[in-house]
Amino acid sequence: MTGKGGWGNLTALLLFGQIMLNYQNLFEIELKKLIISEQDRIKDNLSNGLSVVDFAEYRHQVGKLLGLKSALDLCEETNSILSKR
Numbered sequence: 001m002t003g004k005g006g007w008g009n010l011t012a013l014l015l016f017g018q019i020m021l022n023y024q025n026l027f028e029i030e031l032k033k034l035i036i037s038e039q040d041r042i043k044d045n046l047s048n049g050l051s052v053v054d055f056a057e058y059r060h061q062v063g064k065l066l067g068l069k070s071a072l073d074l075c076e077e078t079n080s081i082l083s084k085r
Contacts, residue, residue, distance in 0.1 A: 035071055039068050042068075046061055
């Protein structure tokens with residue numbers, strides 16, 4: 001798509017859509033990004049073996065991963081419930 005009415009209008013529409021997102025939507029998006037980032041950090045630490053000194057610490061780190069996954073799952077479940085209203 002080029003010329004008049006091409007990518008320029010699409011970009012404007014996307015920017016307008018971004019502005020129209022309310023605080024709750026932005027909060028949810030940023031929270032999910034932070035959770036995923038923390039999951040990645042923990043996975044990297046586990047794969048490198050730098051932060052794991054014993055089995056108890058390994059279990060603790062895996063528990064944190066499962067807790068973060070559960071938080072993301074609950075976000076998705078909440079969105080599903082709200083979309084059915």
